[in-house]
Amino acid sequence: MPRLSMEQLSVEWAALNQKFPAQVRQFVLEFCCEHSLDLAQHFYSEMLQDPAASLFLSHDQVHSRLQGSMQRWIAGLFAASDDEALQRLIAEQKKIGEVHARIDVPVHLVLRGARCLKDRFVELLDQAGTQAEGQRLAAARLLSDTIDLAMEIMSHAYSVSHDRNSRTEEAYRLFAMTQNIASEKERQRAALLDWENQLMFDQAVGLQAAQLPRIHASEFGLWFRHKGIHAFEGTAEATTIMEIMEQVDDTLLPLFDEQPEQKVQRLRELRDRVKVIRFSLDHLFEQNNALEAGRDVLTRLLNRKFLSVVLTKQVSYARDKGTPFAVLAVDIDHFKTINDSHGHEAGDRVLQQFATLLINSSRAGDYLFRLGGEEFLMLLVDTGADGARRAAEKLRQNVAREVFRLPQEQSLNVTVSIGVAGFDGHPDYQQLMRRADEALYQAKHSGRNRVVVAQ
Structure with a gap:
């Protein structure tokens, strides 16, 4: 589909709604709300029969969360009452498409799911038998056309995101082969x-x-x-x-x-x-091109550019091979105070020395990222949550013992807070990142200089 703006998509969606009388739209909304659980359960029962779909939907958290999300999504397609609500609805479809691209859900599975929902809606309409044939036909058309438009928006967002991910992955492959x-x-x-x-x-x-x-x-x-x-x-x-x-x-x-x-x-x-x-x-x-931009200029660690590629590859590998991995979200405590008290040159020295300490604390297969400022991330391959906790605690102790050298022969000691999250099988790496960030938040707000493992 063409690259339509949010306003253009809102106009198109509003025009679709205007093709149907208000009573038909209201009936479809109420019918979908009433039968949202049935529709969602039918969606999962049908999709889980497909071996390809079961790779993405069999995870307990995916099933429990997405079944509720599916119920809200079905009813939400018909609940927008004004232009602002329509724009939020369209933004939601784009976000869903981007998530599908991130976890590499095949497009044909998404389209199959839409077909299953439309078929089940018609079955429920026929079973209810409370509407005249013409009204049932109008309701079925409204639902079908609306889901089709939502699928178009999702597919476009999927395509854009997937292409961007593919280019980043190719750049990373080149980067990985050309460290010099x-x-x-x-x-x-x-x-x-x-x-x-x-x-x-x-x-x-x-x-x-x-x-x-x-x-x-x-x-x-x-x-x-x-x-x-x-x-x-x-x-x-x-x-x-x-x-x-x-x-x-x-x-x-x-x-x-x-x-x-x-x-x-x-x-x-x-x-x-x-x-x-x-x-x-x-x-x-x-110049600061795509190859060199893969590394942070100051610390020479990887930066955010290839974070999605590395995590996506690691999730795929872990799910395929059944091997564990974990991430450590690491934050230098009170780093702003270092800059304010000793100057930015001193802050840079601390970051560089800390990066060296991270390198010395990692293995050849692990990944080290500077996410920005004083935020770092370690990805520990072939390591479960318990091993990651021990590695995080050892890192925390090493940092606390380290003497950080500043300009003009000054020195200081710093501490770090660390949030640990082990991969639990969820196909979306952002869920893992959120868990690590939440654990880091707990570490920082419960006194700092500590390790918290996400549950």
């Missing part, structure tokens, strides 16, 4: 030079234009089209490189046959274009 940005830069410069040298050689030995190597098919071209373009998405340099690659393959190389007397001039043009590619590539690697 300088070496990746040199590797791609060398690949570009190899293509250029091969082209010059093939042209010198008299190959026809059609036989000359295309930059799109070169090692550099493959890397840039399938990885680099996503990592550097949105930059002017990336657009320039793609445009030049198209010009070289589609326009410049064919001219070597058509205008042989201008071969030297064509070679100069080719060399100039390659220089622009090389310059643009250098600039991409030097």
